[in-house]
Amino acid sequence: MKKLRITVEGKAYEVLVEILDEAGSPTVPPRAVAPVLAAPAAAAPRAATPAVTRGAGGSGEVVSPLAGKVVSLDVRIGQTVAEGAQVATVEAMKMNTYIYASKAGTVSEILVNPGDGVEEGAVLLRIG
Amino acid sequence: MAIAPELLQQLEEKRQIAYAAGGLDKLAERKKKGIMSARERLAVLFQPGTFMEFGLHAQHDAHHFNMADKAMPCDGVITGVGYVDGRPMAAYSQDFTVGGGSVGRIHAKKICDLMEYAQHAGIPIVGINDSGGARIQEGDVALSGYGQVFFRNVLLSGVVPQISVIAGPCAGGAAYSPALTDFIIMTKQNAQMFICGPDVIKAATGTTVTMDEIGSATAHATISGNIHFMTEDEAGAIAVVKRLHSFLPSNNVMDPPHRPSPTLTMERDPGMNELVPADPKAPMDVLKVIARLVDDGDFLEVQRDWAKNLVVGFARIQGLVVGIVGNQPMVKAGTLDIDSSDKGARFIRFCNVFNIPVVTLVDIPGFMPGLAQERGGIIRHGAKMLFAYASATVPKITIIMRKSYGGAYLAMCSKDMGADLVYAWPCAEIAVMGAEGAVRILYKREIAAAADSAAKAAELAADYREKFASPYEAARKGVITDVIEPAQTRGIVAMALRNTLSKRETRPPKKHGNIPL
Numbered sequence: 001m002k003k004l005r006i007t008v009e010g011k012a013y014e015v016l017v018e019i020l021d022e023a024g025s026p027t028v029p030p031r032a033v034a035p036v037l038a039a040p041a042a043a044a045p046r047a048a049t050p051a052v053t054r055g056a057g058g059s060g061e062v063v064s065p066l067a068g069k070v071v072s073l074d075v076r077i078g079q080t081v082a083e084g085a086q087v088a089t090v091e092a093m094k095m096n097t098y099i100y101a102s103k104a105g106t107v108s109e110i111l112v113n114p115g116d117g118v119e120e121g122a123v124l125l126r127i128g
Numbered sequence: 129m130a131i132a133p134e135l136l137q138q139l140e141e142k143r144q145i146a147y148a149a150g151g152l153d154k155l156a157e158r159k160k161k162g163i164m165s166a167r168e169r170l171a172v173l174f175q176p177g178t179f180m181e182f183g184l185h186a187q188h189d190a191h192h193f194n195m196a197d198k199a200m201p202c203d204g205v206i207t208g209v210g211y212v213d214g215r216p217m218a219a220y221s222q223d224f225t226v227g228g229g230s231v232g233r234i235h236a237k238k239i240c241d242l243m244e245y246a247q248h249a250g251i252p253i254v255g256i257n258d259s260g261g262a263r264i265q266e267g268d269v270a271l272s273g274y275g276q277v278f279f280r281n282v283l284l285s286g287v288v289p290q291i292s293v294i295a296g297p298c299a300g301g302a303a304y305s306p307a308l309t310d311f312i313i314m315t316k317q318n319a320q321m322f323i324c325g326p327d328v329i330k331a332a333t334g335t336t337v338t339m340d341e342i343g344s345a346t347a348h349a350t351i352s353g354n355i356h357f358m359t360e361d362e363a364g365a366i367a368v369v370k371r372l373h374s375f376l377p378s379n380n381v382m383d384p385p386h387r388p389s390p391t392l393t394m395e396r397d398p399g400m401n402e403l404v405p406a407d408p409k410a411p412m413d414v415l416k417v418i419a420r421l422v423d424d425g426d427f428l429e430v431q432r433d434w435a436k437n438l439v440v441g442f443a444r445i446q447g448l449v450v451g452i453v454g455n456q457p458m459v460k461a462g463t464l465d466i467d468s469s470d471k472g473a474r475f476i477r478f479c480n481v482f483n484i485p486v487v488t489l490v491d492i493p494g495f496m497p498g499l500a501q502e503r504g505g506i507i508r509h510g511a512k513m514l515f516a517y518a519s520a521t522v523p524k525i526t527i528i529m530r531k532s533y534g535g536a537y538l539a540m541c542s543k544d545m546g547a548d549l550v551y552a553w554p555c556a557e558i559a560v561m562g563a564e565g566a567v568r569i570l571y572k573r574e575i576a577a578a579a580d581s582a583a584k585a586a587e588l589a590a591d592y593r594e595k596f597a598s599p600y601e602a603a604r605k606g607v608i609t610d611v612i613e614p615a616q617t618r619g620i621v622a623m624a625l626r627n628t629l630s631k632r633e634t635r636p637p638k639k640h641g642n643i644p645l
Contacts (some may be wrong), residue, residue, distance in 0.1 A: 066460045067498055091492035094562050095461035096409045
């Protein structure tokens with residue numbers, strides 16, 4: 001169980017989320033994760049840049065810098081990555097955007113599948 | 129017959145008192161911390177022996193709170209004129225050792241007098257900020273001093289380049305003087321800039337924030353976009369002042385310091401061809417294009433760490449100073465969004481007022497889609513790009529490298545926005561919208577009726593792309609000047625700049641336009 005606070009249009013809701021499969025297998029619908037995490041960014045119009053910066057920081061969450069479609073995941077769970085290594089590709093606006101590891105470590109969780117639509121700020125994968 | 133020696137001695141004594149600033153002990157303490165004194169900063173900025181000081185003997189004007197007997201050498205700010213690379217520049221440097229660098233009436237008057245001198249002489253002015261704020265003992269007179277500085281910041285705007293260095297605290301109202309200048313350089317070491325500090329934010333809103341989050345150079349360079357350059361320390365900041373100065377004219381009636389190479393070379397650069405990926409979806413790093421386009425790869429990027437989907441900065445192309453504006457497809461697919469529009473528009477307007485030709489490198493799929501963008505006012509912000517380009521009368525050369533779609537095509541200085549010359553690479557896609565989207569509207573019924581609608585859509589899209597997403601349709605209609613090989617770009621831009629440098633364009637007289645803000 002994971003406790004999350006979700007803010008929608010300034011109103012905070014505390015919710016309990018049950019994670020059925022920690023490994024993030026296809027049984028967990030990844031799309032359910034993306035919109036929830038994208039909600040705060042949508043509520044605060046200027047939050048786009050900080051969200052990206054935070055993702056690019058040391059937190060280990062790799063986020064999509066823009067809304068688009070996941071073209072490929074370029075790493076596997078358990079794979080060791082160096083900081084700045086290409087980990088995923090998102091297509092948006094007729095262009096591929098390469099997503100890079102926010103820190104060095106091991107890929108602990110992949111939250112999306114190729115072909116998925118993602119919102120700006122959505123977490124694509126986690127590096128432990 | 130000679131001047132009385134005691135008079136000379138008295139002069140020397142008075143000078144020494146002023147040079148001692150807030151006291152030799154305070155200066156020594158600062159040195160130990162690795163922070164330069166106000167005078168040392170000016171010594172690093174100016175060529176040796178060229179500094180001519182104004183108001184060395186100034187003293188404060190405060191009478192209350194037992195201030196009358198307290199000495200404040202130079203009233204906490206050193207002002208004057210010196211030389212940087214053989215050209216004069218005005219500068220003031222606030223002295224934190226004297227009353228915390230606080231701004232009183234005379235302190236503000238010294239800055240205002242220097243600003244007026246800079247305006248009349250037509251020379252750039254640099255302000256090195258290191259001040260605790262208004263001198264509370266002087267009350268409203270200190271506040272009024274800030275107002276007078278702001279007013280002159282606005283008077284000087286567009287007349288002489290104004291550069292601010294933030295090398296210490298710069299809080300509250302004081303932050304608005306740098307904000308009114310053209311460029312802000314901030315040090316990571318020892319500098320903060322904010323309107324309301326963490327304590328005030330906590331008291332007013334209950335939110336806990338750290339100084340780093342709101343006032344550090346990193347926060348301003350990457351998130352707020354308030355500053356233009358971030359450096360480790362003050363020596364680095366002063367080096368940036370000199371770099372900027374090397375590209376800027378002294379005032380708005382002079383040309384920037386062009387150093388045209390005696391012979392223009394049209395030599396091809398095959399490396400430029402190699403930069404272009406075969407796959408139109410693979411992003412091309414515009415910084416690599418710029419590195420090949422400009423002299424010696426020497427590019428002074430402005431606001432490098434903020435709104436990175438648009439790259440702006442100064443360089444020379446075969447000796448001529450240019451401002452470069454380029455989409456960066458490596459970030460957010462190179463779209464224009466709110467922040468990058470603000471960044472680009474302000475840079476273009478700076479170039480225009482100081483006679484710096486603008487070279488635009490286009491690779492843009494469109495404006496950034498999204499709820500946050502629409503609700504944040506992308507219409508109003510994106511309009512700034514159109515406004516800035518259309519109102520610029522300097523030479524405007526545009527290179528459409530790859531994508532150039534819809535309204536964003538116009539916002540990147542198309543011919544319609546007054547570009548003097550527009551060149552496109554053979555891989556350029558100039559169209560009102562992407563092929564897939566266009567055929568879905570144009571052939572809605574045909575696609576729905578087809579046995580395999582996806583295949584039909586793809587076939588029609590390929591047809592559309594061939595017809596419209598190429599530079600030749602645009603070239604046929606005369607909306608671009610020519611189609612060129614990427615390898616020819618440097619030579620052609622250099623020639624285009626020389627041909628256009630004598631451009632004179634006059635507009636209907638008016639107070640000023642009404643740019644959407």
